[in-house]
Amino acid sequence: MTRLSYIDYHTCGEPVRIVTSGYPALTGAGILDKRRQAREQHDHLRRAMMLEPRGHDGMYGVIPIAASHPDAAFGVLFTHNEGYSTMCGHATIALGRYAIEQGLVKASEPVTRFAIEAPCGLVRLACEVKGSQGNWKVGNVSFESVPAFVEARDLVVLVPGYGDVVTDIAYGGAYYCILPASRFGLDLMQTPVEKIVAAAGALTDQVRASRRITHPTEPDLGFLYGTIVTDQAGPGEDSFNLCVFAERQIDRSPTGSGVTARMALDHAKELIPAGQGRRIRSITGGTFIGKVIGPVDFPAAGAVTVEVGGRGHLSGEGSFVIEADDPLGHGFALPKRFAEIVG
Known part of the structure; x- marks a missing residue:
């Protein structure tokens, strides 16, 4: 019998399930080595935590x-319904609260600063803190991104059912296609969400199949993570977006790495100057505030760092049991048809 303990948070409704005990120690030399080890040797535990019957298709x-980085308080691997992402802003915001409440970092008022090591690199956090030892209250959490940059501008992609679709691709710890819903002939505010997800997923599939993405420094980071569909709001206005990532998973939050990528893209287009904040809202109405900090020395043209802020909330804690003779103990994804369970 296997037992896994966890604490659950959410950020703007997007879940963050943090494993607190029961997961094997990873022995890789670097964080990307540990990510590969988790994927190759312990993926059944990811499935058990993320998928049904303990999780669901939208779990994170x-x-x-x-x-392994000397400046990091600890490292993190991010998981979802399909595998392991390279960066996650909504989880990073929740981790700011988790680290302080669980005593992983030394807290102090009014702002506690520390860094974590994500697969994409070192991410620096600033957490608003009130209270005293053993009774800290964490408010807004912001993080400074890894170098963010534009991968492609005005890329024309032939998408079945939608024709030629023009998209940009930007990196904010993960790579995203970013485009307004109107490029699919849709309206972000009025079109049923399932149709937006279908369009975003179709674009992601086509770009993955037709374009090779190579990260400037780390081969493991070179893949398209998803598509962010936006409204038509101008750069000085609040904007809504829907992020469809991994295998058509919907982010309930505005997507921290996605906001990072959007800000880098808008800055490259000279729509938003460094230091100007912008509110990005999600399908739950949750809000992140993004702001370009400034240029950074990095082997990608126009790379910048971006600050993204929001707030996480505690939603539960407990432990899961995996019985050795349970045929569904390590999780399952609900099949599309009965034929998939035969043979």
């Missing part, structure tokens, strides 16, 4: 690990 999680 964190595996805290020992950091």
Whole structure:
């Protein structure tokens, strides 16, 4: 019998399930080595935590690990319904609260600063803190991104059912296609969400199949994570977006790495100057505030760092049991048809 303990948070409604005990120690030299080890040797535990019957198709999680970067308080692996992402802003915001409440970092008023090591690199957090030892209250959490940059501008992609679709691709710890819903002939505010997800997923599939993405420094980071569909709001206005990532998973939050990528893209287009904040809202109405900090020395043209802020909330804690003789103990995704369970 296997037992896994966890603490659940959410950020703007997007879940963050943090494993607190029961997960094997990872022995890789660096964080990307540990990510590969988790994927190759312990993926059944990710499935058990993320998928049904303990999770659901929209679940998201964190595996805290020992950091290999000397400036990091700890390292993290991010998990979802399909695998392991390279960066997650909504989880990072929740981790700010988790780290202080669980005593992983030394807290002090009014702002506690520390860094975590994500697969994409070092991410620096600033957490608003009130209270005293053993009774800290964490408010807004912001993080400074890894170098963010534009991968492609005005890329024309032939998408079945939608024709030629023009999209940009930007990196904010993960790579995203970013485009307004109107490029699909849709309206973000009026079109049923399932149709937006279908369009975004179709674009992601086509770009993955037709374009090779190579990260400037780390081969493991070179893949398209998803598509962010936006409204038509101008750069000085609040904007809504829907992020469809991994295998058509819907982010309930505005998507921290996605907001990072959007800000880098808008800055490259000279729509938003450094230092100007912008509110990005999600399908739950949740809000992140993004702001370009400034240029950074990095082997990608026009790379910048971006600050993204929001707030996480505690939603539960407990432990899961995996019985050795349970045929569904390590999780399942609901099949589309009965034929998939035969043979």
